[in-house]
Amino acid sequence: MKIAVLPGDGIGPEVTHEAVRVIAALDLGIDLQWAPVGGAAYKAHGHPLPADTLAVAQASDAILFGAVGDPDCDALDRHLRPEQAILGLRKALTLFANLRPAQVFAGLEARSALRPEIAALIDMVIVRELNGDVYFGEKGFRTNAAGEREGYDVMSYSTSEVERIAHVAFRTAQGRKRRVCSVDKANVLETSQLWRDVVIEVARAYPDVAIEHMYVDNAAMQLVKNPGHFDVVLTGNLFGDILSDQASMCVGSIGLLASASLGAHQTAHGTFGLYEPIHGSAPDIAGQGLANPMATILSAAMLLRHSLGLAPAADRIEAAVAAALADGVLSRDLGGNARTTEIGDAVLTRL
Incomplete structure (x- = not known):
């Protein structure tokens, strides 16, 4: 099983890192392939969706996506802006159905x-x-x-x-x-x-x-x-x-909403899809350890369920997230002071 990991810009790498830690803790034998996307890809390769990144995505069973958006790239021509990467992936991979669950967790x-x-x-x-x-x-x-x-x-x-x-x-x-x-x-x-x-x-x-x-x-x-x-x-x-x-x-917060973008293509394990939190790159807090990784962790659970056929593992992740939230492990956007890595640690402990 292969997952393309595209962290992107701003807080994207931080929240994606925590989701990958959770996936790794389940020891499912998944091969992770990392590739640049968005503003980070433009700065390194001159395009927000380089051909090599698209090839990694096409060779995977699913994509775990962080976020794109970089103020440094705002003046670029539209086709070179970071946001074009996600639109390009949707078009190239025929990802036409976006599923966005919304549920209030107990205690919130x-x-x-x-x-x-x-x-x-x-x-x-x-x-x-x-x-x-x-x-x-x-x-x-x-x-x-x-x-x-x-x-x-x-x-x-x-x-x-x-x-x-x-x-x-x-x-x-x-x-x-x-x-x-x-x-x-x-x-x-x-x-x-x-x-x-x-x-x-x-x-x-x-x-x-x-x-x-x-x-x-x-x-x-x-x-x-x-x-x-x-x-x-x-x-x-x-x-x-x-x-x-x-x-x-x-x-309660945009930091809790996961999403799946699914297409018609079926892999050996399930439906090919791209999974991402619905929040943006939040460059104003990038690198400060203030980002809420819960939505990305929940997106990883959706990935395991829909694209890899691993519903029991997805259930475990969602239960661990719910338990951490119920125990008051809250990021700043939820009125708490838990830092990004502390939230990841809390989910891993309950997992």
């Missing part, structure tokens, strides 16, 4: 931005489409009829793109509470109308799963008013990006 209810009794009910998975929408549509600048400079980004989805992500959401729901809420803006967007039409058609193949449709503005409101209502949230690239970050504050 008061850390949520919501009332504790409301936060305690949160247990959902956001299934976000990754390869379409405005992020990948035609974009650019032009001069309009009035002679003004105008920016544009085309939002579009094809039937097959919606079908494949919808199937992922319904299959995910079958392993949970059997409820899917499809989020769109069909009252004003033709792209969303197509989305809704296709989801309704796919839902017919899953009679055991309840389906509802919700406009994105209402979904954002319900996420803070009644988050316990949601089980599996299915949505597009743009809306999913926003709602998943909102969910992170509902559970």
